Amino acid sequence: MTLNFTRRRFVLYGSATVATSLLLKACSQSTTPVAKTGDGGFKIAIALPGVITDQAWNQSGYEGVNLAKQKLGAEVAYVEQVAQADQTEALSDFARKGYNLVFAHGGQFDAAIEQIAAQFPNTFFVGVNGNLKGENIASLRIDHLQGSYLCGIIAAAMTKSNQLAYIAGQEFPATQEELRGFELGAKSVKPEIKITSTFTGDWNDVAKAKEATLALISAGADVIYQWLDSASPAVLQAASDKGVYAFGNTKDQLDIAPKAVLTSAVKRLDVAIAYLAEVARKKQIKGQIYTVGLERPDILKLGNFGAVVPEKIKQDALKVKQEIIAKKIYFEDCQEAGKNTRCAKKS
Known part of the structure; x- marks a missing residue:
């Protein structure tokens, strides 16, 4: 069965019936025991900051738990549009209802996980x-x-x-890491190139995304790397309208603006989530950071290239990809300008 929490309610439904909706706050007092693998089934839930139809980050998370459901026969639940103030409540409610594995889909959930995890030792939070x-x-x-x-x-x-420019919804370790990679790659070709970054404060606000894109273009940026959710098409379309280039993210987004999109950083989070769910189902999950890179092309790869990208540039990028996989180019912790970051090295 699947549970759908939409903001403050959930709907229980199976193949033939739909159960009664209940307010999330009312449910928060539940003391349902944790289901045990083998007697009560394996239960997976995910809390999402946006909507499952964004064609980007949130949809990939939703698709991930459903892929896990398909592969493992697990009971699956999700809640979408979880605001910052509701994060601890949403995660706690899943734990009280006996979910074995709860995904929090975004680095912005870290504080909430840290706050509640010790209260629910039978639930594993990812x-x-x-x-x-x-x-x-x-x-x-x-x-x-x-x-x-x-x-x-x-x-x-x-x-x-x-x-060049980088636009994202929020500034936290993952977006900083992505910005750093964009900078390192660009400067490996042109050491004096300039990269400007901006964070809109909202992954889904189309108006803010378009405004930020136009401001960066007006300031001289002619290639834009974006990481947004529902707002990402606004960046790509604005770039296309102004005759500059951009990159898709998470999904292959070439079709959104084929004249502007050079390629996409395709991140198959659905596959990664299903993989870790399988590890958890086998009771082999550990309290660690699981990192997946280009060595898993089923999870991380470049998408289709736009027709505007010359073959030589495409092949140069693909050659570097193979060098990263072969660890001829690798990234290690370092300090730069007094800050902890990662630097590119060659073996």
Whole structure:
């Protein structure tokens, strides 16, 4: 069966029936025991900051738990549009209802996970894009830096103004990592290139995304790397309208703006989530940070290339991809300008 929590309510439905909707706050007093694998089934839930139809981050998380349902026969639940103030309540409610594995889909959930995990030792919490590990806490991360490094190489080869831009919804470790990769890749081609970043404060606000894009273009940026959810098409379309280039993210977004999109950093979070759910189902999950990179092309890869990208630039990027997989190019912790970051090295 599947549970759907929409903001403050959930709907229980199976193959033939729909159960009664209940207010989430009312349900928060539930003391339902945790279901045990083998007697009560395996139960997986995910809390999402946006809507499951965004064609990007949130949809990939939703598809991930459903892929796990298909593969493992698990009972699955989700809640969408979870505001910051509701994060602890949403995660706690899943734990009280006996979910074995609860995904929190975004690094912005880290504080909520840290606050409640110890109260629910029988539930394992996984922060997607998180930066936590503990007794019953893991993080699942795509190595965003690897994907954006390749995009940075392409951007530096395509720019005419030598000014690039990065737009994301919020500033936290995953977006900083992606920005760093974009910068490293671009500077490996043109060391003096300029990269400007901006964070709109909202992954789904179309008006803010378009406004930020137009401001960056007005300031001289002619290649834009974006990481947004429902608002991402606004960036790509604005870039296309202004005759500049952009990158898709999470999904292959070439079709949204084929004249502007150079390629996409495709992140199959659905596959990654299903993989970790299978690990948990086997009771092999550990309190660690699970990081997946280009060595798993079923999870992280470049999408289709736009027709505007010359074959040589495409092949140069693909060659670097193979060098990263072969560890001829690797990324290690370092300090730069007094800050902890990652630097590119060659073996």
